[in-house]
Amino acid sequence: MKLQYVSLWLLGAVLILCAAHTCGLRRCLISMDMRHIEESFQEIKRAIQAKDTFQNVTILSTSETLQSIKPLDACCVTKNLLAFYVDRVFKDHQELNPQILRKISSIANSFLYMQKTLRRCQEQRQCHCRQEATNATRIVHDNYDQLEVRAAAVKSLGELDVFLAWIDKNHQETSAA
Numbered sequence: 630m631k632l633q634y635v636s637l638w639l640l641g642a643v644l645i646l647c648a649a650h651t652c653g654l655r656r657c658l659i660s661m662d663m664r665h666i667e668e669s670f671q672e673i674k675r676a677i678q679a680k681d682t683f684q685n686v687t688i689l690s691t692s693e694t695l696q697s698i699k700p701l702d703a704c705c706v707t708k709n710l711l712a713f714y715v716d717r718v719f720k721d722h723q724e725l726n727p728q729i730l731r732k733i734s735s736i737a738n739s740f741l742y743m744q745k746t747l748r749r750c751q752e753q754r755q756c757h758c759r760q761e762a763t764n765a766t767r768i769v770h771d772n773y774d775q776l777e778v779r780a781a782a783v784k785s786l787g788e789l790d791v792f793l794a795w796i797d798k799n800h801q802e803t804s805a806a
Contacts, residue, residue, distance in 0.1 A: 659707070659743045663797050666739045669732045670789050676729055678787040681780075688772045688785045694765050695795045702762035703799040704755070708747040709766040710792060711740050714785070717773065721782035733786070 689695055698706050719737045724730040750756040773781045 659746055659796065661739065661743060661746075663793060666736055667790070667793050667797075669735050670793065673729045673732045674787070674790065676726065677783060680783045681787045683776065683780060683784060686772075686776065686784065687788065688776075688781065689769060689788045689791050694768050695791065698765055698795075698799075699761065700799065701757070702759055702765070704747060704750060705758035705762035706765055707796060707799070708744065708751065708756060709758075709762070710769065711744045711747065713766070713769060713773075714789075714792070715740050715744065718782050718785040721778050722786055723779065723782075736789070 695706075715737060719733060719740075722733065724733060747756055773785060775781075776784060
């Protein structure tokens with residue numbers, strides 16, 4: 630009889646911990662309208678991708694890196710990739726066309742806002758970085774480093790839709806949980 634009570638107590642404790650963990654993930658979601666960013670990118674996508682001289686190379690390597698990220702690592706990978714775009718890609722890209730430059734600046738500002746949101750989550754210890762998340766981010770950086778800086782920036786900007794779709798997908802799956 631005592632064993633049944635202990636089992637029920639343990640089951641209850643696990644359910645409470647799982648519920649608390651799920652709520653923690655929800656609080657780390659980016660509450661931002663992704664359509665604005667996606668529309669800004671769509672307006673410059675063709676011009677950016679036309680400058681890409683390495684059509685057979687990918688930085689984000691969608692099938693391997695982003696698609697294998699578990700929901701538990703989504704916050705960390707998102708935080709790391711936002712930093713990657715802000716700290717490297719946007720800074721390394723040199724754009725002469727003022728309209729494209731304005732759109733890129735708008736996207737960069739949105740990324741800065743998302744970083745701020747995720748930074749708060751990390752401060753509250755709700756955005757954990759496991760080894761898998763760190764490895765996925767390292768792969769992206771390694772892919773970037775294999776190209777010349779300007780070519781890598783163009784390639785990464787051209788793949789921005791992949792990252793935006795991944796953020797959108799992970800936001801929907803986590804918020805539906």
